Each structure stands twice: as structure tokens, then as C-alpha cells.
Amino acid sequence: MIIFRVAETKHDHGWCVAIRTLVFEVEQHVDIGLEVDQHEDACRHILGIDDRIPFAAARWRIYKPGVAKIERVAVLKAWRGQNLGTALMDAVISDIKSADPNFKTLRIEAQDYTIPFYEKMGFTVVGDGFLEANIPHHAMEKCV
Numbered sequence: 001m002i003i004f005r006v007a008e009t010k011h012d013h014g015w016c017v018a019i020r021t022l023v024f025e026v027e028q029h030v031d032i033g034l035e036v037d038q039h040e041d042a043c044r045h046i047l048g049i050d051d052r053i054p055f056a057a058a059r060w061r062i063y064k065p066g067v068a069k070i071e072r073v074a075v076l077k078a079w080r081g082q083n084l085g086t087a088l089m090d091a092v093i094s095d096i097k098s099a100d101p102n103f104k105t106l107r108i109e110a111q112d113y114t115i116p117f118y119e120k121m122g123f124t125v126v127g128d129g130f131l132e133a134n135i136p137h138h139a140m141e142k143c144v
Contacts, residue, residue, distance in 0.1 A: 002084070004056075004091035007045035016045045016057035016072075023074035030133040035072075043071065044099065046092050048084065055079040056088045060096055067105045068096045089121055097144065105141050112136040 007013045017036060024030040039061055048056030056075040063069035070092055075085050096103055110118050115125065115138060123140040130137055 002048065002050045002087070004046055004048050004088060006095060007047040007057075012047050013045055015054040016047055016059070019047075019054060019057040019076060020072050020074045022076060024072075024133075027077070028133075028135065030135070034133050039071070044095065046088065046095060048075070048079075048088050048091070050079065056084060058088055058092045060092055063107055066103060067107055068100075068103045070096075070106060070108045073108070085117065086121065093144070103144060105143055107139060107141050109137050110140050112138060115140070 005012075007016050020035055021032075024035055025032050040059075043059035043061040045057065045059045047054055056079065058070060058073040060068050060070045070089070073085070073088065073092075075088060093106065096106065106123070108118060108123060109132065110123070112129065112135075118140050121142070123142040125138045126141050127139050
């Protein structure tokens with residue numbers, strides 16, 4: 001059974017970091033020093049679990065008044081291709097809306113290859129591209 005829940009314990013948060021480490025550092029060769037940043041403790045973390053096996057993680061935070069920023073969206077390779085990234089994003093967006101209905105905009109800084117995924121979820125590219133961790137990105141937003 002697949003569930004998504006807020007990572008409220010240190011144990012859950014550790015799983016979120018472990019999943020992100022496997023996806024970003026091991027698969028994509030992102031510098032380990034960039035993964036856990038100054039926003040870590042200010043974020044709300046969402047953990048995906050499949051029959052007690054953690055497989056997905058994302059976090060979000062208040063970016064500015066009325067804007068929530070979704071970050072570090074990661075699904076382990078063995079769970080990809082099953083629409084679980086969409087389910088994870090749905091869980092994150094639901095958590096954002098329940099935390100504060102005053103959020104009017106969702107923002108994400110998407111790796112360029114993931115832009116079509118986020119466009120299917122209603123996000124649109126805003127602004128010019130940029131490099132983050134030597135990976136091309138674009139900011140995207142969605143009104144809620």
C-alpha cells in the first residue's frame with residue numbers, strides 16, 4: 001500500500017535525505033554539500049512509502065507571502081514510471097493547501113528535462129533558464 005505523509009520524526013526526515021541523496025548525489029552527481037542547505041529546517045517534508053519502504057520525498061517552504069516553493073522532488077528509480085511522481089506532487093500540493101489556504105502561487109525550480117512533467121500538472125515556465133549544481137533549470141509557477 002502506497003502512502004504519502006508529512007515527515008514529522010527524525011527517522012522520517014532521515015529517509016527523505018537518504019532518498020534525495022540517492023537520486024541527486026548518486027544518480028545525478030550533485031555535490032553533497034548542496035543537498036542539505038540552509039532551508040532544510042524551515043521546510044515541510046513529505047515522504048512516500050510503499051508497504052513500509054520509503055521511496056519518494058519532496059519538501060516545500062514559504063518562498064514569499066502567498067507563494068509556496070516546492071523543492072527536492074525525488075522518486076527512487078525502481079518506483080519511476082508508475083505515476084508516483086504525480087502522486088507525490090499531489091500530496092505536496094494538498095499539504096500546502098491545508099497548511100495555509102492563502103497560498104495563491106506554487107513555485108518550483110525544475111530541471112529542464114522535467115519541464116514536461118510539471119507542465120502536465122499546470123505549471124508554466126517563468127523567466128530565463130539557469131544552472132543549479134551544473135544542471136539546467138527553469139523556474140515554473142502554478143496558480144492555485
